[in-house]
Amino acid sequence: MQVEFRKIFGRDYEAEGRAPGRVNLIGDHTDYADGFCLPMPLAHITEVAMASAPAWRAASLTNGETLSFDPDGPARGNWTDYVAGSLLELKKSGIDVGPVDVLVRSAVPQGAGVSSSAALEIAVIRAGLALTGQMMADDEVARAAQRAENLYCGVQCGILDQMACAVGRSGEALLLDCRTNETRRIVIPPEFHFSVIHCGQERHLVDGVYNERRAAVEKAAQILGVAALRDATFGMTDQLEDQSIRRRARHVVCENDRVLAAVKALEVADAVRFGALMSASHQSLALDFEVSVEALDRLVSSAVRAGAYGARLTGAGFGGCIVVLVPQDDVPAWWARVSRENPAAWPVQF
Numbered sequence: 001m002q003v004e005f006r007k008i009f010g011r012d013y014e015a016e017g018r019a020p021g022r023v024n025l026i027g028d029h030t031d032y033a034d035g036f037c038l039p040m041p042l043a044h045i046t047e048v049a050m051a052s053a054p055a056w057r058a059a060s061l062t063n064g065e066t067l068s069f070d071p072d073g074p075a076r077g078n079w080t081d082y083v084a085g086s087l088l089e090l091k092k093s094g095i096d097v098g099p100v101d102v103l104v105r106s107a108v109p110q111g112a113g114v115s116s117s118a119a120l121e122i123a124v125i126r127a128g129l130a131l132t133g134q135m136m137a138d139d140e141v142a143r144a145a146q147r148a149e150n151l152y153c154g155v156q157c158g159i160l161d162q163m164a165c166a167v168g169r170s171g172e173a174l175l176l177d178c179r180t181n182e183t184r185r186i187v188i189p190p191e192f193h194f195s196v197i198h199c200g201q202e203r204h205l206v207d208g209v210y211n212e213r214r215a216a217v218e219k220a221a222q223i224l225g226v227a228a229l230r231d232a233t234f235g236m237t238d239q240l241e242d243q244s245i246r247r248r249a250r251h252v253v254c255e256n257d258r259v260l261a262a263v264k265a266l267e268v269a270d271a272v273r274f275g276a277l278m279s280a281s282h283q284s285l286a287l288d289f290e291v292s293v294e295a296l297d298r299l300v301s302s303a304v305r306a307g308a309y310g311a312r313l314t315g316a317g318f319g320g321c322i323v324v325l326v327p328q329d330d331v332p333a334w335w336a337r338v339s340r341e342n343p344a345a346w347p348v349q350f
Contacts, residue, residue, distance in 0.1 A: 013049035017126025021108035022164035031158025034179035034228035039164035046119040085152025113315025118161035121145035200344025203320035220249035275309025282312035291317025306337035
């Protein structure tokens, strides 16, 4: 990005950082309930170049904007908030980057539910660390990025996205325990092929809706007298009188069980079992957690009818992508069948 940086800012950059997007194979809306999830990094990368400057500026090669920002000021309601919040968290940890020029280039699709914001946060923090000559463990980078999104951007996300983007490795699924932040990498069997398909409807995640879902999960834990729904059982959810809260809790409790079962299926290369768990997860997200939309439901149904072992929405929902487990030798023919039924859909990663 040296040529682009020089063209926009008039000099060379001094440091850079990178991070991938992620797809969550199973385990959505469990991270803020101290639960389990199973993400995998994408091949798509966000890159950040940085140099010290007289004032704070950020440019995006994706949308062609160059904007001023200020980590010490209030959020501005645009993409620079992820840059500002990340640099502010570095400052809070004792690493004061100072005013910088920042250039962003990202191949991670925005509004697709594949963690474009987390990838940007991680890349900014890594560039800031490189600029100042400081070191920080990957899991600490993830936690700093999560705080940036929670505190500066106002989205009360769990640790899933940031940990997947910071700690995940190509070709491996990452079992994440969101209570302890312990991780275990699991090599994906060669016969497993995961495709990520955008439904054609951009994810419109209204922050208030996401925060409402989280509030319902936390309310359920409070009523049940547990620290988090990680500690609840399926039978306990019957004690919840409010039907909406009961459905939200039922999804989280059952999804945690599905993640652990999916890990076992992955370890023994049981694609049929893994696929069935993915499809059950989608039904739970659609009916109990109510974060799906018609375009996602239609694409999931088409994917399975066309021969996939299983499919589910991935990420927070409300549009964006599905992840599909497809027989390795059938991907082109499978996609031909699915795309005919879903002309607005497009492949993010085959």
